Amino acid sequence: VTETRSSRKTSGYARLRLAARAGALAFGRARARTAALALLVAHGCATCPDGTAATVPAAGGPSTLVGQLRLVPHAGTRRAPARESAEVGGARLVDYSTPGFAVVYLEGAPPAAVTFALAIADGPSGPHLAPANGALGAGGTIALTNQTDAPHVVSCPEVGIVARIPARQTLQIPVHEPGPLSLFLLDRSAPMAQLFAAPGPYTVVSGAGTWELRDVRPGPQRVRTWHPRFAATTRPVDVAPDQILQLQLEVGVERGDD
Amino acid sequence: MIERALATGAVLLLLALPAAAHTETVKGSVELGVEDALIENAGPIVVYLDKGDTASGTAANVPPARGPLQPVKFEIRQRHARFSPAFLVVARGDKVLMPNDDTIFHNVFSYSRPNDFDLGLYARGEMREVVFEHTGPVNLYCSIHESMSATVYVTPSRLFAIASADGRFAIEGVTPGRYRLRSWSRRLPAAETWVDVKKGEPAQVRLVIPQPVTP
Numbered sequence: 001v002t003e004t005r006s007s008r009k010t011s012g013y014a015r016l017r018l019a020a021r022a023g024a025l026a027f028g029r030a031r032a033r034t035a036a037l038a039l040l041v042a043h044g045c046a047t048c049p050d051g052t053a054a055t056v057p058a059a060g061g062p063s064t065l066v067g068q069l070r071l072v073p074h075a076g077t078r079r080a081p082a083r084e085s086a087e088v089g090g091a092r093l094v095d096y097s098t099p100g101f102a103v104v105y106l107e108g109a110p111p112a113a114v115t116f117a118l119a120i121a122d123g124p125s126g127p128h129l130a131p132a133n134g135a136l137g138a139g140g141t142i143a144l145t146n147q148t149d150a151p152h153v154v155s156c157p158e159v160g161i162v163a164r165i166p167a168r169q170t171l172q173i174p175v176h177e178p179g180p181l182s183l184f185l186l187d188r189s190a191p192m193a194q195l196f197a198a199p200g201p202y203t204v205v206s207g208a209g210t211w212e213l214r215d216v217r218p219g220p221q222r223v224r225t226w227h228p229r230f231a232a233t234t235r236p237v238d239v240a241p242d243q244i245l246q247l248q249l250e251v252g253v254e255r256g257d258d
Numbered sequence: 259m260i261e262r263a264l265a266t267g268a269v270l271l272l273l274a275l276p277a278a279a280h281t282e283t284v285k286g287s288v289e290l291g292v293e294d295a296l297i298e299n300a301g302p303i304v305v306y307l308d309k310g311d312t313a314s315g316t317a318a319n320v321p322p323a324r325g326p327l328q329p330v331k332f333e334i335r336q337r338h339a340r341f342s343p344a345f346l347v348v349a350r351g352d353k354v355l356m357p358n359d360d361t362i363f364h365n366v367f368s369y370s371r372p373n374d375f376d377l378g379l380y381a382r383g384e385m386r387e388v389v390f391e392h393t394g395p396v397n398l399y400c401s402i403h404e405s406m407s408a409t410v411y412v413t414p415s416r417l418f419a420i421a422s423a424d425g426r427f428a429i430e431g432v433t434p435g436r437y438r439l440r441s442w443s444r445r446l447p448a449a450e451t452w453v454d455v456k457k458g459e460p461a462q463v464r465l466v467i468p469q470p471v472t473p
Contacts, residue, residue, distance in 0.1 A: 077363075091404075151293075153296075254376065
């Protein structure tokens with residue numbers, strides 16, 4: 001797993017600090033943090049020459065964790081499996097250029113108790129659950145609205161629910177425990193949605209693999225990843241006050257927690 | 259005198275032999291207690307028996323019933339970039355062979371703890387194997403091919419059945435006693451009930467999902 005750690009000793013750090021100060025003068029503290037964050041991500045100057053990450057310290061407030069999540073193929077995987085896979089009917093390959101649905105979250109601090117809106121919607125191939133993926137904090141609620149004109153039966157094994165939702169009605173599903181959640185339409189054979197309930201602050205990784213966790217409490221934190229196909233990873237970090245800490249996370253068959 | 263001794267010996271021999279275990283069949287059905295819910299859309303449903311501890315409610319599983327009369331060979335083949343079968347039920351301690359029939363490399367792995375494993379990459383004609391030591395669902399994937407996924411469900415013993423499309427099942431070879439009947443399906447909440455199996459009385463069980471949530 002590639003990881004970049006904070007350092008206050010490098011020239012890269014000094015550049016960022018200057019940038020942050022300049023931003024603070026021009027736009028105020030909040031905007032300065034955003035400006036520094038943009039610098040980190042857009043210009044790649046967060047990683048210092050010695051391979052460590054740069055930080056932007058300030059006076060005692062919450063910090064931001066930011067980075068990239070990358071899928072890593074199994075060691076020994078050949079570079080052009082697509083041509084070979086065509087021999088067996090063009091089997092679809094795992095796309096390692098994007099993480100797909102993945103969640104980065106922290107342990108140790110309660111997540112915000114939010115309501116996640118999920119819908120049963122009509123589509124070209126019939127009713128389906130939308131969005132197909134998403135995340136919420138444990139302690140939150142899934143508001144599942146049947147937007148169709150017919151009743152549907154939904155199942156969520158992890159919370160022990162099988163329920164019929166009349167047309168245009170909403171079912172509130174409390175989520176008490178962290179972990180993956182699968183929702184199925186039992187009046188149809190295929191459609192499902194895959195959610196993840198995080199035990200702490202969380203973010204869904206973008207299609208490009210970027211992620212960002214804001215307002216992180218300073219102190220020791222455990223940065224965890226969840227991916228539906230690969231094992232979870234855990235990265236302990238020590239977050240300083242008002243820090244922007246960049247972490248490169250990797251997920252793959254051989255990258256899971258021991 | 260000799261005849262009497264032989265007769266006595268025969269009686270003693272009969273007494274020494276273990277009595278043939280009398281077994282029954284547990285029959286029943288898994289049903290969905292919700293209007294409009296179709297059990298055939300629930301996918302494979304596994305039902306199995308264990309010896310849950312009636313006092314504490316914790317599981318005390320039936321030892322895997324193995325013996326020379328039950329040679330079982332399990333296989334999940336990699337063919338046309340799919341696992342075949344895509345769903346398999348085995349008992350704890352069983353070995354599953356995983357041959358690669360394709361002309362391309364595959365990898366078989368699972369992160370379903372504590373049954374997680376990684377068989378590495380291997381080519382056509384090669385075979386790897388996995389012994390499943392822990393009960394529960396195990397999701398299998400290939401790290402190269404998106405289309406390859408399968409599920410192995412590991413039960414505590416061979417006292418299991420896969421329900422038919424209409425939810426009916428029959429578990430054979432059950433010695434009389436008190437058992438916990440449990441169900442598992444990827445698409446349904448788990449359910450359980452207790453069943454008393456008595457000699458000469460085939461047991462009938464009805465398992466309705468979802469079950470009331472106990473506080």
